[in-house]
Amino acid sequence: MDLDTIRTFVAAAEAGRFQEAAAGLAVTQQAVSKRIASLERDLGVRLFTRTPRGAELTIDGQAFLPHARELLRVAERAVASVRPGRRPLRVDVIASRVAPSGMMRDFHRAHPGTELDVVMLFDIETAVAALRSGAVDASFRAVGVPGRPLPEEIESVRVLDEPLQLLTGPAHALAGARSVGLAQLAGHRIWMPGIVPGTEWGAYYDDLAAEFGLTIEATGPNFGSDALLDTVADTPALATFMGEHTRVVWPAGHGLRRIPVTDPTPVYPHSLLWHRDNPHPALAALRAHLAATRPGRDAPGTWVPGWVVPR
Numbered sequence: 001m002d003l004d005t006i007r008t009f010v011a012a013a014e015a016g017r018f019q020e021a022a023a024g025l026a027v028t029q030q031a032v033s034k035r036i037a038s039l040e041r042d043l044g045v046r047l048f049t050r051t052p053r054g055a056e057l058t059i060d061g062q063a064f065l066p067h068a069r070e071l072l073r074v075a076e077r078a079v080a081s082v083r084p085g086r087r088p089l090r091v092d093v094i095a096s097r098v099a100p101s102g103m104m105r106d107f108h109r110a111h112p113g114t115e116l117d118v119v120m121l122f123d124i125e126t127a128v129a130a131l132r133s134g135a136v137d138a139s140f141r142a143v144g145v146p147g148r149p150l151p152e153e154i155e156s157v158r159v160l161d162e163p164l165q166l167l168t169g170p171a172h173a174l175a176g177a178r179s180v181g182l183a184q185l186a187g188h189r190i191w192m193p194g195i196v197p198g199t200e201w202g203a204y205y206d207d208l209a210a211e212f213g214l215t216i217e218a219t220g221p222n223f224g225s226d227a228l229l230d231t232v233a234d235t236p237a238l239a240t241f242m243g244e245h246t247r248v249v250w251p252a253g254h255g256l257r258r259i260p261v262t263d264p265t266p267v268y269p270h271s272l273l274w275h276r277d278n279p280h281p282a283l284a285a286l287r288a289h290l291a292a293t294r295p296g297r298d299a300p301g302t303w304v305p306g307w308v309v310p311r
Contacts, residue, residue, distance in 0.1 A: 001042070003075055006068050008035040009047065013065050017054035088115035089282040092127050092139035095120055097225065099162050099245035099270055100140035107289050114282045123199050128154060131275045137283050142200040142308055143271040155276045159290040161267035161302060163244045163260065166190075167229075170255035171236035181263035182303075186213045191231070191238045193222040201268075205241075207305040208266055216241075229254060243268055264303040271308075 012021040012032060022029040040047050047061035057065065093100040104118060119136060121127045127139040131154055143156045150156060166185070168175045174184070195202050195218040209216045225248055232238050233254035242248070242258065250256055272290060274283055298304075 001071070002038075003072070005035045005039045006071050008032055009039055010065070010068050010072060012036060012048065012055060013057055013061065013068075015054075016056070087280075088117040089138070089280055089286065090117040090119060090136045091286070092119050092121045092130065092136050094140060097247045099160060099243055099268075102245055102247065103140070103160065103270075103290065103294075106293065107286055110289055110293075111282075111285060114285065123196070124148075127273065131273060131278075134275070134278075137278055137280050138272055138274045138286065140270050141273055142204055142269050143273065150273070153276050154273055156271045156273045157287065157291075158269055158271045158308070159294050160245075160270040161299065161304070162270060163302070164241045164266045164268060165244055166239050166259045166261055167232060167242045168239045168257050168259065169233040169236060170257070172239055172257070173236070174239070174259065175257045177259055179260045179262050182212045182214075182261060182266065183263065185261075186215075188215065189238055190214060190216045191228075191240050192216055192218055193220050193228065194218075203307075204268065204305060208303075211303075229256065232256065241266075262301070264301050267299075267302045267304055269304050269308040 008021065008025060008027075008031075011024055012018055015021045015024065018032045018036070019029050022032045025032070036048060043060075043064070045060040045064075046058050047064060048055040049058055091104055093104055095101065101118070104116065108114070108116060121130060121136070121139065124141050125148075127136070127141055128151065130136040131139060132151065140159075141156075143150065143158070166174065166180055174180050174188070192205065195205055195216070205216050208214060228240060229248065229250045232240055233250070233256055241261075272287065274287075
């Protein structure tokens, strides 16, 4: 059912004259008459009776009027639901315990009036597809995977270089170190079952291992962070890498150690991605917040693969 026709019917019913309805709608009186006639043909009833005073609703017109008004209200709500700034900003943070989730919590505290939807997408292809379709407004990723450049319409900016730490159990050979150089890790087993080939974090750790001669294992099923912490706590020969801003809690008896890595410090480069034509006003606010609150990238004494530098 054509909404312009419904709007014309409601205007004519409220004005009581086709001429006044036409003036309010900025159309001709003939256009109003044609729209009402078309609606009457579609419904199979007469909606108005012509009188010397104008146009009066028939019994069928009176019955139809509240439903016509509701149709217009529903249409307005539908439009408002996708109007920029009227719907929540939807952001992909990859996982709940990692640095992007913390960055979004900081943004929410700084902008409590901004409605947010936080989602967790798996890989960069899924995230980019969601940005292109409008399913999400922004995504935190390491940009970009070698050989897979971002589409031209997807913008990115690096927002956080997160230092990696070595996580060990209390019996590990490096457990007592205040810091550990990358060269010292050669020969030690670093277990990271969450690494998935083809992902941006998979490419990052492949390059890290190749450049510094590290042994990074992704064997075995990934039962999640709790199982990883249990295994590292109980296995003196295993350690794992963890981002400095990753939030984890373990039982007191685990005795785990988080040890800074130096000479150089490997940093994981978090970038914010968005579609260049996305008009959501909260997206601009998020970008400004991250620019104001996050330190610069490529600090001296740090390492990232060359392919992460944004366009």
